[in-house]
Amino acid sequence: DQQVKQNSPSLSVQEGRISILNCDYTNSMFDYFLWYKKYPAEGPTFLISISSIKDKNEDGRFTVFLNKSAKHLSLHIVPSQPGDSAVYFCAAGSGTASKLTFGTGTRLQVTL
């Protein structure tokens, strides 16, 4: 029972265009969400997060949108750059608990 789902295993986007990565969750107790980025042979690194009291959080080229009623969040990267090519993991947590539930990841490839 995957509580956090990333249904697109891979995505290819042209440099300069927008990349949209999607994530769905089933547990209504989740109240904060994060995106992690992972390069090959490295551990995941934190990218951006959002609390359930917001519906949008922006950090430079990265914006995360949260739709609580649909239990859906998305990560927008604008403009996409070749260095953004990586695997992106969506994660969710609840309250002040440390435990994070991760999705299976989406591999983004930004082409020239």
Next chain:
Amino acid sequence: DAGVIQSPRHEVTEMGQEVTLRCKPISGHNSLFWYRQTMMRGLELLIYFNNNVPIDDSGMPEDRFSAKMPNASFSTLKIQPSEPRDSAVYFCASSLEGRGLTDTQYFGPGTRLTVL
């Protein structure tokens, strides 16, 4: 500053052998997490510690897996006996307080385990 350190980076072993993975968290961090990454299930939390005490081990697959944190700067994840289905990348992560959204988890580079 050194990040989370994991050893070995790669481990190849035969079915039935004991495997021990090691982790040194970031100095000053009070929470430590062990994750397993597979294609099918993504990143799964196996166990996490706070102030060296196991808090949640509900993700540990079965009794063959055990984890210890004898002090604030060292943790081990042991698999005995190992099986081919244990082949995966195992990550260790640490965080300052382990308190949700505001407390970023920092991951090590992972140990790629292959059980033949």
